[in-house]
Amino acid sequence: MCGRCVALILAALVVLGTGAIADGILFPVERPHSTIVVPDELFTVKYHRVNVDINDQVAVTKVDQIFHNDTSREREGMYVFPVPEGSAITKFSMFAGANENVGKILDKNEARGIYESIVRQRRDPALLEYIDRNTFRASVFPIPANGDKRIRLDYSEIVKKSGNTCRYVYSLSTERFSARPLEDCKVTIHLHAKHPITNIYSPTHTIDIERISDLEANITWSAKDVKPDTDLVLYYTLSNDDIGIDLIGHKVAGKDGYYLLLASPRVEIDRSKVQPKKVIFVFDRTGSMAGNKIDQTKEAINFCLGTLRSDDLFNVITFNETPKLVFSEMRKATKENVKAAISAVDGVDASGGTDIDLAMKKAMKQFAGTGTERNYIVFLTDGQPTVGTVDNEVILKDVKASDTRNVKLFAFGVGYDVNTHLLDKLAEQSKGDTDYVRPNENIEIKVSSFFGKVSEPLLSDVKVKVNGVEVSDVFPSDDLPDIFKGSQLIILGRYKSSGKVKIELSGISNDTRRTFVLNSSLPAEEDSNDFIAQLWASRKIGYLLDQIRLHSSTELIDEVVRLSKEYGIPTEYTSFLADDRANTVALDASVARAKVLVDEAVKVETGSYGVAQSTNARNSRFQAQAPQATASAGYGGPSGAAAPPQVVLGKMAANSRAGGVYFDSQNRQVVAANVQNIAMRTFYQRGDYWEDADLKKDQKFVQIKQFSDAHFQLLAKYPKLAQYSTLGNVRLVLENNQGIEIGPQGKDKLTDAEAKAILKGVSS
Template identity: 45%
Template structure:
């Protein structure tokens, strides 16, 4: 028997007039059109700003919302305010204030709320609100707002946060893209977390947040943006434990398929000096003529910052290079002598060529095999003296480097060999960074060093026991430093429970930490993980192609991952090209062939602004900590990805060859399906025409 699919919205519908319009911030303002104004001309309120303050104390979260609506029309406007409550949240003490006065409202159970949403969808012919089917909802009337007036709305509610696998999750409904007529002038989310037990991991899969670890028991998290249309809820996870290293697991698996997991490893914030891994820091600075002026002065300040922040048991040395080299001392020096190196730094002058090979050889000759060796390599140019071929420089380094060496490279400006710098870093468990024109060298280097100044666990390995785990990223695993955390993504075969063992080295001694009975989901889980894993894998594959040569099988894999998980990159534009067929094996084969021809036709540049931007793009994918945001042509709805093709939002797993059943948008059958499968509301909210496989979408 042929499979049958469900296509929504293929039956023509008559546009209804007189329905409400919607403005959405954290809640939805449903504005009734003024008398005589048809729905298509009904005005919207303008959202001036949207500010959220959250205080979480021992899993009790209090959320306070402050937003201002502006009526910039010539009509008196009124309507109702609807706030979809976070799913599975235990809400208490919900209060609403309008212009400082307490406003009466009611919390509607999900069935009653669903009827309100369905009524709005019927009248507006817009399925966007179906995303909230299945949630309880707060509802309140909004009195008329006169032309030119503002209405300040404040909300406050408390909830008890649940714990899953040792992780505590907070969610705030911030999805506004499909409802706000204009971008919001300002969006601010501030979260303060306090706990009686030490806080270890803290992670947002939804937004790029700033994290301030005040102490072991207090963390501040913030997100700020302006002129934006937020398109996803704000999500935050954190863990509390007395363990020296916190390790927590999130996972997701569809029935019959391999699963995906995210492992969050975080050390304690406050460490005793005896727990810090003693390290050697070798600073390698380009002093060629092109560094003259502001660049050399900023670089000197960066070196001084590093010396000022050495730990008491650290050692250091400085290698300055141009046509030749200058070394501060013949051997590594104690951190106690760092002040004496200032005169050496002050006397450095920018003159001569760029002998990268000689500088690296000198730095490696100093390296001691007994402790972690961190080489910070800073250059603003291409190799012009001595060995100038990048492949030979890399080969020379490979013959000399030991396993305990970590190389961190900084390319200053755009005239640098990105292939060389990225290879040096990634082949030696470090990282490459680029200081673009008009950026501060001192700020970039000092900010980086602050994150790696205190090593706690080196040469990390993870053991998952009998559970089959593969395709983990980042690869290889980096060292752990105080104040940082490690986010690992990967795949697993079968769900179940297993012990996870974290191994590493502390001051030359092997250490082992066991985390018992962690549960890998057999079905369901956190739906963002597959897209985050796919983003990292695409970044890894793109880097492999750039650094180690093209491989057609790698390009085929990139195409398949990009289509399945909707990962947009500068290299996968076929995803949004209307003429490109991505829903059939033949279409994906053509996309891969085109990408292969582009990759092999002309060698990619290794220097210049385009090369630096390319290196940063690939690294951004490889080290991503959140999945991508929706765009005008690609939308994410829970575990599904939809691509816009000829006005139809199509699931990327949809098979266009199967027989279809047509259900009219807004029909009784349409809403009966939503009542029977409330989770499908997320998929239906994408658009009026949404093809998906019957019974499983």
């Protein structure tokens, strides 16, 4: 090619691999040397599209990116991208206009030197995350002024498998180095297998799953105007059982471990195994529901009615001062009965007061004489009881006394005038669930989305036994949800010791208890799945918050504070832990401060803060992705509403991640950028430094100058330091109680003896 054409050199740079993969980073460099990274503005990633084909364990990943040069001059770039250990690059090409130019692959062993050079010159600690990964490099020239450069990369790998579980990783995190948010970012995974695919789960991203058959599925994650900062991790299980079970463990040597249990049914399941259900729809037709709320509620109920199976039993009750039944008793969901119910719903007008007690007792009475399995009430209201029995505790007792058939109640509170304590307790005592539809959210979308997930029950009265190791602190524990077609059961807990494990999951199907068994093991030491610990802590915090909020169990606040501090999970009651002075405050003083906040908060049962507290607890109890991933995406879902006002606590760290998100008393979405948990350590942002939560008041430090030879000496001997260093300036205490401060001041070099002394007794 001529000098003005694309000059492409691709070097395979091998270092110690971590098994993670990444798309490319394009750094500006100076010509003619083409290796010196200039401290200039990074290129903008216009779009990033990834297509992955996985056949059993063989994955072929195709990356397509367009980079934009925002300057008025022609530039050169160094394209650097980490890839999985053992992968094979099958294609690397760039585009000059519409023409695709394929480059040559050359082998070299200099990756660590390349990264050190880039990090030193750009002085960006976030790049340290990739310092010990298998890496490739390409020189990219020319990148036209105010123009684009399209780059494609294809590679293949063998996906790691443990037992029946496969783990695929694609690192989106390098896109945080884009000069501006990406206009379009999408990852599509086409999954094919010879054995049925049961569990499909990502602990890092909220993914869309299209199950085409038992042997095929499409998984998609997409976003616009974002800077992704977290690697996409995907687990999938291959099992011939009707219910596939999977077990994943995390354990630090010498400490109790954490486990994640997943259970999902097959797609192509015998229709005879789908169990008929009995469901009563109860919705509020009081005056406050007039207008858009009653219209959306009708659409939601009619959608649910349209999805009923012909052997389901159902009825509809509308209520104000007086409950009104569509049928005198439950009827089968024939076309004629469903049509009659839809017609009745369409004719409802909104007027009058709210008698929740009478409506719920009428609904419970409908189940008299039926079996005790798969009985559900879907309940919608926008207000508090104003007519008849209005005392919450009396209503709860009345409903519980009238429930003789193990009915599960799923309540939807519409707007901010609802009594969240009443709705949450009604759902809690019936082993159901509550959700809230904020003003301007779409009732129809939220309710229909829920009902679509529970329309086809497979197992009820679900129980799980773990044999072989001692387990504790399991969430959820006794009140397990029914298993529906397309659903996934997620259980988190702690375990002692290690070894072989026998999991028995059982439930009622066709009036018979069926049992599914998984023979597996839990590791004595495994530190690669630390997301499990954070998920467990988040779920426990959610459970504790509900106990505190609904049952005045304020003695549990100390445990919330301890968990929040240890695992770096922010809540509306513990956000003060990141304050500058908090590291000098004893745990009991922090608990006292949290109790003051809680005492005021638990008095709020209605309004936006009542809904916010319930939502925060629920989001924690059902946490399925690591809190950092939630912070990037924000809470939400298919509600059709604009995003709530957002507040960011602190300054975003160099790695562009945050510790979590919650709603505050003003109904603002709070992103806690001032706390992060990295490799089972919590760090708080205090001034210009990120400080280890375990620092002592009189902690002494060895000062190390950031990006110096001394810094890289320690990185080479203690790889975990690279993860901590991605925060920026950092102060931490090692396992040997040695304090290290990495920042603008400190030692440039260390002798071997000094480095050994600092890291004495520290495991790498």
